[in-house]
Amino acid sequence: MMRVDVIVVGAGPTGLMLANELTLAGVSVAVLEKQHTRSTQSRAGALQPRTAEVLDLRGLLDPLLDHALPRGEFGGHFAGLPVELDCRTWQTRHPYPVAVPQARLEAFLEQRLVERGVPVRRGFEVTAVDQDAEGVTVGDVRGDYLVACDGGHSTVRKLLGVPFPGTAGTMSSLVADLTLAGRSAAVPTASQHFSRHISAADGYFAILHPLEGDLYRFILGDLSTDRPDREDPVTAEEVDKALRAVYGPETTLGELREASRFGNAARQVERYRENRVFFAGDAAHIHLPIGGQGVNLGIQDAVNLGWKLAATVRGWAPEGLLDSYHTERHPVAARVLRTIRAQSLILNPTQDEDLATVRDLFIDLLRLPDTNHYISGLMSGLDLRYPGLGPRMLDLDLTTADGPTRVSDLMHGGRALLLSLDDTPRSIEHWSDRVDHVSAKSDGDATTVLIRPDGYIAWSATDDEPLEAALTRWFG
Incomplete structure (x- = not known):
């Protein structure tokens, strides 16, 4: 019997990203994949700006760009309408979709995993999932937890009898x-x-x-x-x-x-957690593939769940941290499903005059800066803000005692970060094994912030809540 901390079923972008996150945190992982060989079909053709930012947080983007296809500097789209979405207004270093086909992303993430000593076990067909109070068993593999990343037809989901409500496909x-x-x-x-x-x-x-x-x-x-x-x-x-x-x-x-x-089926599991089993990526939500939304959702599912699972395995997770994966991510996918259903109606190529009128109206709206800003943030994932948290941390240029750097460079290790951008002395002695502390200078107005491993601001010096309370709430 093989014994690991976490079993990941499925070696698509979500499962591979999650496995990389877990191994980075020192958690042992087994990745099980039904297919004997990796598909070389391009499938999703580009990464959304927020996906690019997330990969940059782990130092994965620059080497991945070596596998990118040529692409001009033009924005994404909403429902295929002839108006570029302008993400430059979101203060990102990656305002344009990155032309990396899904197959190349998977190959890259798998190679990184192999370099960390975690090969994908291919040809492994899951036929039963047995979970008890201490863990989960799949075949000859036993883990504390299991994450189903095995796609829209998830075997794990079906074996556990988890409902997948939504609308059936019509095309x-x-x-x-x-x-x-x-x-x-x-x-x-x-x-x-x-x-x-x-x-x-x-x-x-x-x-x-x-x-x-x-x-x-x-x-x-x-x-x-x-x-x-x-x-x-x-x-x-x-x-x-x-x-x-x-x-x-x-x-x-x-x-x-x-x-x-x-x-064009649109479905989503009602709960992202079933005891010791979690659902992520297409195993949790499916929709018509428009604009790279599926990969965007799956990568962010993985990065949201990874550090929380690692915290639990390593014994310092505060109460409720694992459950916050569902609380935070379920509404995000639900919004994407609603948005894509609207896009599918607008994208419909039939010659219906009423539909053509709606399409023309949306084109006019997208040409308005405020509307374009809203839709570009929605499609790119740059607008995401979880309840009770600040927005994503901008990738600021910084100067530290070691020289110039960026925020993303300080988070390659997958840990939380207390970034002190003012002169107020602060101590995180009791959390130093899970939170990095860096003092730096930045151009413009800046304040000290506590950043979660997934890049979202958990606390700032402008909050009424004491720093120690925020550290305890998120990091035990």
Whole structure:
């Protein structure tokens, strides 16, 4: 029997990020994955700005950028409308989506995990989940806790009989990585704003996006009533037919590398915790994939839960800390599901005149700076603020006794940080094993702040609450 602190089921972005967070905190982990080999399909094509910030907090972004695809400096989108979302107003170092396909993110995170001595156990099919007062057992692996990161069809969720309420899918679309044997002038040759890649013709809704070399990502929606079933395999014939219909008869399929179907079901578990089992990523919430929201949610689920699980395993978590994972993250995903349902209606390519009027109105609204600021914060995750907490900590330029640095550079170890930006002496002696203390100078108005490991402000010197009370509330 293999014994670890935490079992992570699923080696997608959420599970791999969570495992990295836990190992960084000195927690032993087993990552179990049903698939024998990692998928190379690009799937999600870019990381939202907040995801980029979170990866930067751990020193993961710069090396990951070596695997990024070329992309111009243009903003994200809302419902595919032709107005760039401007995240520069959110004071971020990463105002544009980062063009790293999901497959490359997974490969990178898995390699980091392997370097820490935690290989992914592939070909491990979960057939039973047994939990008791002391832990959870899956096959020959025993852990104190288990986190289900095994996707929208989560085996763990089904074995435990956890309801997955929401709305069923009403459509079946496909996404494929492919090459072209021939192409017309309608085929894009470079990455542009998402809205520039949308086409519709002959009962199809299509997006053809260049990746690198001769490789494209092709997203196809069949608007006919006799479209293939969600479980039907994607065929070269249907892809070639759609390419010809949308982009002209001279646009023909070369090689169909990898392909899969997806739907527009919207579901969310009612509780993110079932005793010693937690749900994260698509195992906790599914929706129509629009704008990189799924990866954004999953990475932040992992970073929110990771330090709380580690605190519990290591014995210093205050009462209620683990339960705050559900309290904080469930409303975030619920809001994303509502937003994506609205986007799916606006994105609908039918020629309904009323819908066209609504679309035109939204285009006008997005051109207003205040509306664009609101929607860009919502889509990027930069606006997130948990109840009882301050906003995300800005990645300020700092000067310390060791020289110039940034806030994100001080948080690579995954610990909390008391950042003293004034001259008031403060002591965190009783918390020094779990909270770093750094004195620094910063340009502009700044005050001392206590930052959680996930980058959100838990206390500032302007609060009425004493620092010691905040330290106790969050760090035991």
